[in-house]
Amino acid sequence: MSYETILYEVDGPILTVTLNRPDKLNAYTAVMGAELADAFQRADQDDEVRVVIVTGAGRGFCAGADISGGAGAFDAKAEGSVAFQAPGQPRQAGGGFVEAIFNCRKPSIAAINGAAVGVGATLTLPMDIRIASSAAKIGFIFARRGLVPEAGSAWFLPRLVGLPQALRWCLTGTLITAEEAKAGGLLAEVVGPEAVLARAREIALEIAENTAPVSIALARQMLWRFAGAPDPFDLLKVDGPLSMQLGAGPDVREGVGAFLEKRPPRFPGRVSSDMPPAYPWWDET
Structure with a gap:
């Protein structure tokens, strides 16, 4: 299957899924969500794939939902809405990419190489290990856009970092540094910008070769x-x-x-x- 918004590359036992809209800082669309779901479902069925790494093309990981269509970007009934429904396609049933990542029988690693904001942060929460560039910024900014935490993040985030930390990050909606995210328990490691994907592969190979x-x-x-x-x-x-x-x-x-x-x-x-x-x-x- 060919994809419009992601790259699907298998190298030995490792699948690397790259969010591939670098000119938009890999901003999320419903097409991207559907393709992520398909990629994880494919990985689940492929015995050659032992670990899935998700990263971003260019200098960003995912800058959140694509709001280039204006104020109607989050209105499923509005022209230009891309956040919830792919053009010409019915809205995904069930949990979409969240369900696909959560139920996948292969472990997943988020290699956060740059800004991860809104859905760009929450799409990493069903993954098992998160490492980030020291230059990355992460934000659960939903309240600043009049939205609520989505993609199941109100369930995932408190389990990962505890309720007090989740409340602080979601209620302020502020951008946090990678070091603060690590101190809060969201990230396993923070590494130099040039080392994110290499470190993710090291962890993936440790899993694939020994378990x-x-x-x-x-x-x-x-x-x-x-x-x-x-x-x-x-x-x-x-x-x-x-x-x-x-x-x-x-x-x-x-x-x-x-x-x-x-x-x-x-x-x-x-x-x-x-x-x-x-x-x-x-x-x-």
Whole structure:
């Protein structure tokens, strides 16, 4: 599939998705949202892809929604509205790119190479690791535009940084530095502008070369879905059966064997065909 607003490039076990409207600082449109969703759905089905990196072309990551159409940019009924509905296409059902990123069985890394504002910040929240350029600015600026936090960010952001920090950033709508974002828990690392993508690839390769695909798919869902649980007891109903099902399988035998033989593991399990019977456990509740 060809894309209008993103680049889709697979190099070994790593897929790099590049937001590709550099002349607009990669400003978001509904077309971009639909293409992001498709890219993550493709990655989910491709066993050769182990990790997804998302970055921006040029000097920005994503400057927020494209408002070049004027004040009607956020009015789904107005001419020139691009934020919610692609021209000539019905609005996406379900959670769109948020759902695609969240449900993807591959881990994702946001390589924030420049400004990430509005949806440019919130689209990174369902991703698993965020690193940023020391020159990047991040802003949850919705209240300054008369909007509310979107793309599920009122759910994601407090889980990542805590409610007090999320409130401060959303209620002021101010731009924050990468260092403040890291201190607040939003970013895992801040690196020099020239090192963002290279560092993201280092992290991606560490995952791809040392971990089992099925284990990663399960672990990220367990962490995301149970992080806000009031107690561990529902999780215990899930991790016990999963541990027993995986413990009898070839990935664990390979992982233990590789450790004992002091060699890199070669896990045979594939997410397309080898997810355990207990997955997806949330469909049963």
